[in-house]
Amino acid sequence: MEYDMGEGVETLRRDLRELVHKHVPPDFLGAFTDDPADLEVAQSFSRTLAELGLLCMAWPTEFGGRGATLWEQTVVREEMWAHHEPRGAQYMGVNWVGPAIMRHGTAEQQQRHLPPIARGEVIWCQGFSEPESGSDLASLRTTAHPDEESGGWRVSGQKVWTSYATMAQWCFLLARTSREKRRQQGLTVFLVPMSDPAIEVRPIPSMLGPHHLNEVFFDELRVTEADVLGTVGGGWSIVQEVLAFERVGIARYARVERLLQAAPAALGAEWDVLPEELRSRWARMLVHARRARLLAYRVVSLQAGGRIRPDDSAAYRIAVTRLDQESAEVLMDIVAGASLPGEEGRRFRRAVEDHRRYSVSATVASGSVEMQRILMSRSLLAAR
Structure with missing residues (x-):
């Protein structure tokens, strides 16, 4: 199965690689390390x-984009994730915060928030998960109580696992404003x-390094009608839409494929003496990377047609997170007994170890695999 991504896509891909080579250090493994210079590299890039009009290519021109196709934006996300996401946390604003504000925000919210995202100047974090409301997001306890004095609300509660909260300027916060029969x-x-x-x-200290995991506490935070995205009580439909875009917006398969393809050259002559079973596992991972890419392209194709179904993004999410973990095991086995001499060998080993570290949380972050399977099951049952 092949998808027609349109003319100019390969030129765009080549231009992006040249930009990464020019502006991003070869040792770069992401913005969220102990070295503040890595974050500055990402912000500058x-x-x-x-x-150059490449950060928000698919956004409409009136919101700071170029009106490019979703396929062109897909090429951008693939090249960024293949090269350890040199945009840092900007993908969050580009992939789903900005589009959500376009679809549901007021003119004032659009004017306030979209230009800084399009210029790469602002970082957002996501206030969803809570200590007892992770996969079961609808059971969250953070509450917005009516504030009779101001006519708005006062938000109190706790969020957890909030990536980038230490550096973010804005939070996309989900809170309960009323108790209804259905938790959603x-x-x-x-x-x-x-x-x-x-x-x-x-x-929260973790093996992922700084910035990735945080607790966020809200103590009588005052919010007003101007802070509401969409309608009061209508947050669940926005979040479902957001999660679908978030899950396909992270092109994990591109990084996996790049690491797998780099393995033979990194090992040199040692590649030929690897056990046949290990090289067979390596080849199987390349096939699985291609499968995850095609599942992502299916969702992009649906988006291009103006529709997206939760079960399609769930199928992609299951495939790509399993790919993350299984490929990490294969790559770690490949480098375990290899000498990997020289600068290139050292970089490859570090990249593999970094991939392994992040793969551990892959089947939990952004909705667990178990919840993705439930989404698919419900969709299949509803279609019967």
């Missing part, structure tokens, strides 16, 4: 992409500044 009802999305003193961020 995002601004460079924005100046009565939820509202608020767009809130992380600089508000009623918000406290506590980093």
Whole structure:
């Protein structure tokens, strides 16, 4: 199965690789390390992409984009993830925060939030998961109580696993504004500044390094009608839409494929003496990477046609997170007994170890594999 991605796509891919080679250090393994210079590399590179009209290519021109096709934007996300995401946390604003504000925001919200995202100047975090409401998001306890004094609400509660909360300027926050018969009802999305003193961020140390995992506490945070995205009580439908775009917006398969393809050259003569069973596993992972790519392309094709179904993005999510973990095991077995001499060998080993570290959480982050299977099952049952 092949998809027609349109003219100019290969030129775009080549231009992006040249930009990465020019602006991103060869040792770069992501923005969220102990070295602040890595974050600055990502912020600077995002601004460079924005100046060239490459950061938000598929956005409409009135919102700072180029009106490019979703396929062109797919090429951007593939090349960024293949090269350890040199946009840093900008993919969140580009892939789903910005589009959600386009579809559901007021003119004032669009004017306030979209230009900074399009320029690569602002970082967003996502206030969804809670200590007892991760996969079962509808059971969240963070509550927005009516504030009779201001006519708005006061938000109190706790979020957890909030990536980039220590560096973000804004939070896409989901809170309960009313108690309804169905838990999915009565939820509202608020767009809130992380600089508000009623918000406290506590980093959670982990093997993923700084910035990835944080607790966020809201202590009587004041919000108003102007902070509501969409309608009061209509947050669940926005979040379902957001998660579908988020899951396909991370092209994990591109990084996996690049690492797998780099293995023979990195090992040199040692590649030929690897056990046949290990090389067979390596080849199988290349096939699985291609499968995940095609599943992603199916969802992009549906998006291009103006529709997206949760079960399609769930199928992709299952395939790509399993690919993450299984490929990490194969790659770690490949480098385990290899000498990998020289600078290129050292970089390859570090990249594989980095991939392994992040793959551990792949089947949990952004919705567990178990929840994706439930989504697919419900869809199949509903179609019968």
